[in-house]
Amino acid sequence: MIKFHPSPEQLTAFAEGTLSPVESLMVSAHCDMCSRCETRVADEVERAALEFDEPATSSHTEDQIYKSMFASITQVPADEATYLSPKAAPSAIELDGRKFELPRTLRRYASSMGNWSGLVGRLWQAPVDLGEAGVAHFIYMGRGGSVPEHTHRGCEYTLVLSGEFCDGLNTYDSGDFIYMNGEHTHAPHSDDTEGCLVFSIVDQPLHFTSGIARLLNPFSHLFFR
Incomplete structure (x- = not known):
């Protein structure tokens, strides 16, 4: 069950x-997995559309405005349609023979994904x-996998795509939106x-805070950055 959502x-x-491109990407991907937030966004878009509505505007036109505004936020631009055909943008990624389905928003980036290391x-x-x-x-933690204790010099946005993990603060499940x-x-x-x-974006390298992992800080730009 999804417990953590955008504010x-x-x-x-x-x-x-009005969100930054990075925040917009992460919120959009979360909405693909969370019907509650998707509905909230649709309601906000509809409200904004009605604010621009004039008294003489027909309900048919209102519906067109609403659909146009919502599409401009959550859908792939029309001029990318050819590049982002189903063949060019697969709906899943693979690791060691396992397939992971991606939220609709992230499928457009599957072809920009590098090799697993x-x-x-x-x-x-x-x-x-x-x-x-x-x-x-994309970061995969196998059973028993872990990232050394760390804090952040900047911001980290993470979306759980499959499975569950804990971090000493909370337990996160598929669809959870995490900001650190x-x-x-x-x-x-x-x-x-x-x-x-998980799918994660950080704007500055991690800063490891515990044990021998602190020796990695001069090289932390190599980790998830």
């Missing part, structure tokens, strides 16, 4: 189109080129029998 303010800003702690990561928005990562910054210190690990796949 009401983020959902409103997303509906108004194994890290210590039963971790695998694959970079995703987001263009001007930077680089994201320098006020948070956590140590993600997964005991899920199927492991856990």
Whole structure:
């Protein structure tokens, strides 16, 4: 069950189109997995459409305005339709023979995904080129996999795509939207029998805070950045 969502303010800003590209991407992908937030965004878009409505506007025109505004936020631009055909944008990614279905928003980036690379702690990561928005990562934690305790020099947005993980602060399940910054210190690990796949974006390298992992800080730009 999804327990962690974007804030009401983020959902409103997303509906108004005022979020940063990175936040918009993560909120949109979460809405693909969360009917509650998808409905909230649709309501906000409809409200915004009605604010622009004139008294003489027909209900048919209102419906067209609403659909147009919602599509501009949540759908792929029309001029990308050829490039983002089902063949060019697969609906799933693979790791060691396992397939993971992607939220609709993230499917457009599947063709920009790099190769998987194994890290210590039963971790695998694959970079995703987001263009001007930077680089994201698919991160898979196998059963018993973990990321050393760390905090953040900047911000981290994470969406759980499959499975479950804990970090000493909370337990997160598929669809959960997670925001971390320098006020948070956590140590993600997964005991899920199927492991856990997340999609994560950080704007600054991690800062490891515990044990021998602190020796990795000069090289932390190599981890999920």
